[in-house]
Amino acid sequence: MSKFSSNLSRREFLCAGLAAAALPTVKMKPLKLLILGGTAFLGPHLIEAAQARGHQITLFNRGRTNSHLFPELEKLKGDRDPNKDDGLKSLETAVKDGRTWDAVLDTSAYYPRVVGAAATALKGAVGHYQFISTLSVFADRSVDVFEDSPLAQVEDPATEKVTGATYGGLKALCEAAAEKSMPGQVSNVRPGLIVGPLDTSDRFTWWPQRVAKGGEVIAPGKPDAPIQVIDVRDLAAWCIHLIEQKTVGVFNAVGPGSRVTMQEFLHGCKIVLGSDASFTWMADDFLLENKVRPYTEIPLWIPREGAPYGTAQCQKAMSAGLSFRPLGDTIRDTLTWSQTRADDHRWRAGLASAKEIELLTKWSTKDGE
C-alpha cells in the first residue's frame, strides 16, 4: 500500500493558481449584453461578473432551467433550434424592432446549425459574438495543445447527435460557423473542465467532498499526471473582460496558472480542508480491470494507456487578461457550496462508498500482499 506524500508546501499549493495580475478595474460605459442560455452553471457566473461591472443583460432561453433565477433581467423565450416551438422568433422580433446589443455570449450551442441560425438572426444587431467552445476541440490531447493545434473531425458534420465521439468536432464546427457568420467579430473561448460553485456535474466537486470526509482514499493512476481545471468565476470574469476590450480570436482557457499534478491536487485538498485522509495509489490497470469508469466514477482520472499527457497551453489567454485564483480557494469554495445542497442529492460523479471499500480490500490483498 503506497502512502501519499508531496513536495509542495501548503503556501506553494495555495498560490499554485496565481499566475497573472487581477483584471484592471477601469470605469467604462455599461454594455448591453445578450446571453443565449445563462441559467445553469457558467451562465449565472457570467451574469454576476457582468452585473458587477454595471452591464445590462438580456437572456434568451427556453425557460426550463432554473427559471426562477434573475427575475430582474429581461428574458426572451425561445429555442436555439429554429425548428422547435417558437424557435428564434422572440429574438427576430426584437431585432426587427431595432434592438441592438454590444455582444452576444453563446453558452448553449453544440452543433453548427444553431450557431449559424443565431448569428443570422442577430446580423447587424450585435457587435461581438462570443462562443463558449471547449478544449475537446483538439484531435490529440496526448501532446501539448496550442490554439492552432489540429482539431478533431466528425465523420458526419451534419450530425446533431452529441456524444463523447462527436462533441469536440461539433464544437470546432460551431466555432467556424460563428467566425463565418461574423468574420473578425468573434471570440471563441475554449475552456477545460470548468469547476467551482454551482457545478452540478460533480466531476471536480466530488474530490473536496471525499477528501474532507477523511479515512483511506483511493488515489488513481499516476501521481505525476497533470490536472487542468478552471474556476468558473475566473473564466466568467475574463469572458466579460474580453468583450469589454473588444478582443477577438481563439483562446484556450484552463488553469491552474502553473503545473499541478494529481498528487499535488489531492494533497492540496487534504491540507486546505484540514482532513485526516490518507491516499492509497492504485494502478490504472487495476482500476480498469475492476471496471472503474475514468473521469466520472473517479473524477479527474484520465488513464492514458502508455501515451503521454499533453497539457493545454494558455499563454495567449493570459496575455489577454486571463488570471487564476489559488486552487486552494476553488477547493474550499466548491466544498462550501456543495454542502449547501440537500444531504440526499444525487451525486452525478464519484465512487460509491461500497465500491471504494471493495476496491481497497481487493488492492490490499492483491498478489498476497
Ligand SMILES: NC(=O)c1ccc[n+]([C@@H]2O[C@H](COP(=O)([O-])OP(=O)(O)OC[C@H]3O[C@@H](n4cnc5c(N)ncnc54)[C@H](OP(=O)(O)O)[C@@H]3O)[C@@H](O)[C@H]2O)c1
Ligand atoms: N462544464 C464544463 O466543464 C465545460 C467545459 C468546457 C466547455 N463547456 C461549455 O460551457 C458551456 C456552458 O454551459 P452551461 O450549461 O454552464 O451554460 P449556462 O448558460 O449556464 O446554461 C445553459 C443554458 O442554455 C439554455 N438552453 C439549453 N438548451 C437550449 C435551447 N435548445 N434553446 C435555448 N436555450 C437553451 C438553458 O436554459 P433552458 O433549459 O431554460 O433553455 C440554460 O440557460 C457549454 O457550451 C459547454 O459546452 C463546459
